[in-house]
Amino acid sequence: AAKARGSGLIEVFDDDASHRSLDLLDLRFELAFALERRQLKVQYQPICDLATGELLGFEALARWHHPLRGNVPPGVFIPLAEESGAILEIGAWVLDQACAQLARWQQLPGGAGLRMNVNISPAQLDDRRRAQQLLGTIATYGVDPSDVCLEVTEYNYVRAAATESANELRAAGVRFALDDFGTSYASMSRLKLFPIGTIKIDRGFVAGMVTDAVDRSVVVGVLAIGESLRLSVVAEGVETVQQQQALLGLGCRQAQGYLFAPPLDPDGAEQAVLRGRCGAGVANPVGG
Ligand code: C2E
Ligand code: MG
Ligand code: MG
Ligand code: MG
Numbered sequence: 001a002a003k004a005r006g007s008g009l010i011e012v013f014d015d016d017a018s019h020r021s022l023d024l025l026d027l028r029f030e031l032a033f034a035l036e037r038r039q040l041k042v043q044y045q046p047i048c049d050l051a052t053g054e055l056l057g058f059e060a061l062a063r064w065h066h067p068l069r070g071n072v073p074p075g076v077f078i079p080l081a082e083e084s085g086a087i088l089e090i091g092a093w094v095l096d097q098a099c100a101q102l103a104r105w106q107q108l109p110g111g112a113g114l115r116m117n118v119n120i121s122p123a124q125l126d127d128r129r130r131a132q133q134l135l136g137t138i139a140t141y142g143v144d145p146s147d148v149c150l151e152v153t154e155y156n157y158v159r160a161a162a163t164e165s166a167n168e169l170r171a172a173g174v175r176f177a178l179d180d181f182g183t184s185y186a187s188m189s190r191l192k193l194f195p196i197g198t199i200k201i202d203r204g205f206v207a208g209m210v211t212d213a214v215d216r217s218v219v220v221g222v223l224a225i226g227e228s229l230r231l232s233v234v235a236e237g238v239e240t241v242q243q244q245q246a247l248l249g250l251g252c253r254q255a256q257g258y259l260f261a262p263p264l265d266p267d268g269a270e271q272a273v274l275r276g277r278c279g280a281g282v283a284n285p286v287g288g
Pocket of ligand 4: 180202203236
């Protein structure tokens with residue numbers, strides 16, 4: 001409406017929605033300095049064996065602590081970073097941190113087989129030379145590329161160059177997971193185009209599967225696709241023993257979620273490595 005009246009600059013100050021977009025403009029500006037101001041950090045959420053709680057690896061998740069606004073959720077700042085291009089630097093930094101930690105944790109007793117999942121944005125693969133630099137980061141820490149899994153989300157439009165980059169990285173050993181599977185109609189085409197080895201069931205379906213027949217059917221379907229294409233399937237957002245048991249009953253083997261452990265600071269993650277288990281609470285509750 002502001003635009004229609006041709007006075008956007010003034011309207012901005014008496015319109016709630018515009019307040020929000022002004023806010024986002026500020027945020028986007030500040031995000032450009034967040035890295036150098038050391039406001040970003042990485043947390044690590046355990047990925048575990050759904051039946052036993054054994055620790056299999058971690059997913060690295062970016063965190064932004066703003067000095068005045070507190071924690072800005074990645075659901076807010078990642079899209080902003082993607083728009084502004086800051087995601088290239090931020091994403092490269094997250095991978096660097098994650099590889100440094102993985103190299104260190106793999107040296108600990110019981111840490112040998114651990115894997116690290118890192119979320120990447122499409123722009124990080126759009127340029128093949130930049131994508132190759134991801135391999136350089138992995139090599140810097142002496143990490144085996146096949147212990148690194150890059151999580152891509154479902155976008156409707158993916159440039160051909162990104163698919164080529166992904167295939168090159170895959171040829172070097174790097175694995176790919178399709179994140180939030182089932183939330184977009186692009187899921188299936190992405191499966192065909194990308195060298196995907198793992199699909200992650202979106203936590204929305206996991207949340208509903210115990211009570212909602214449609215959610216449950218989606219979970220059944222995703223597991224069937226995983227089985228027939230020989231993909232690993234990880235359930236995201238497992239919060240209750242009921243969900244855990246339902247998933248086990250359907251043949252799901254791997255999971256992440258608050259039932260096992262939330263995203264942890266590096267110290268907490270290191271404790272999980274030393275225990276070899278996700279979280280303290282769940283010690284084989286279903287006898288699997
Ligand atoms: P995602 O990759 O699907 O990550 C899983 C999200 O689920 C995380 O949210 C995690 O904290 C949350 N989660 C895990 N277990 C549970 C649970 O049991 N219950 C509930 N309710 N939530 C759970 P988070 O950390 O807020 O991240 C949101 C999204 O931001 C991520 O979704 C990912 O798409 C994106 N993201 C985070 N870090 C990065 C990054 O470094 N690069 C890129 N490109 N994206 C990132
Ligand atoms: Mg992810
Ligand atoms: Mg996800
Ligand atoms: Mg998600």
